[in-house]
Amino acid sequence: MTSTAEQALLPATRVRRADAERNRAAILDASTAIIVEQGSLLDVREVARRSGVGMGTLYRHFPTKDELRNASLDRLFRAWVTRARADASTIADPMAALENFFERTLECRDRSRALNTAYGARTHAPAAKCELLLDPVIDELRTRAQDAHLVRPDVTVEDLKLLLTALSQLAQTIGDTHPDAWRRVLRISLDGLSSEHTGALPARPSNG
Structure with a gap:
């Protein structure tokens, strides 16, 4: 007692x-x-x-400073993924939901260079955790759009992740001189995802 x-x-x-x-x-x-x-x-x-x-x-x-930085990045990543999931669930049109995801994600990364750099490098532990949380969100958006025959059927989650990383790096590289350039490239990229394009994609790169 x-x-x-x-x-x-x-x-x-x-x-x-x-x-x-x-x-x-x-x-x-x-x-x-x-x-x-x-x-x-x-x-x-x-x-x-x-x-x-x-x-x-x-x-x-x-x-250590690294522990504090990683804890802060983890908080930012989790907040970002939570917002992405919430936004996706409120938009009925599958293609509009996918477009909104890319736009909001890139806007978020455009505002936070540290977030962009950490996710793009994939070397920070919080970025690896974020990827595990984000993959199901991207997969759900992709599946919805493909089931509606709006996105070509051979597009994969990895394709969309690579596209997101490339556009993030673009926003970071020329963001100071051309802050909205990524929006134009995003529009071109999203048009390229359309199911109207039936030509075969190049083979996926091997992991080896």
């Missing part, structure tokens, strides 16, 4: 845990905002200043 002394300590323990959770959330909020604004080269002193915690508190929650 819990002693009287131990029971007296329980409220204080709960307060400390609540404070720790608030501090962690504040650190993540600040870090995520900085990544969106400035890219992934985090200044942990700026994170501490914005979150209102000391450096010791920050390092207790995130011992």
Whole structure:
């Protein structure tokens, strides 16, 4: 049984845990905002200043800058996938849903260069997790459009992922000088997905 002394300590323990959770959330909020604004080269002193915690508190929650960066990117990726899934479910027309997915995703990445770079490189652990979450969304959109005979039947999920990565890199490469160029290329690409095109696609590249 819990002693009287131990029971007296329980409220204080709960307060400390609540404070720790608030501090962690504040650190993540600040870090995520900085990544969106400035890219992934985090200044942990700026994170501490914005979150209102000391450096010791920050390092207790995130011992390294990489851990803090990855946690923030993971939060961004998950929010992005959640929005993508929600948007897809509200659009009845299969082709319009697919188009909306590409447009909203590219707009999101256009605003956050760090997000774009991390996903495109596929070297960050959060990007790998994001890909696992995103694949079913892309597959559902592709299947809906193909079942409606709007997208050619030989288009694969990997085709759409490669298209998304290519357009993301385009937006990043020339975004400063031609910020809306990706919209034109997206329109050309989506037209190319149409089931009206019946010519055989080149063979898929081997993984070897």
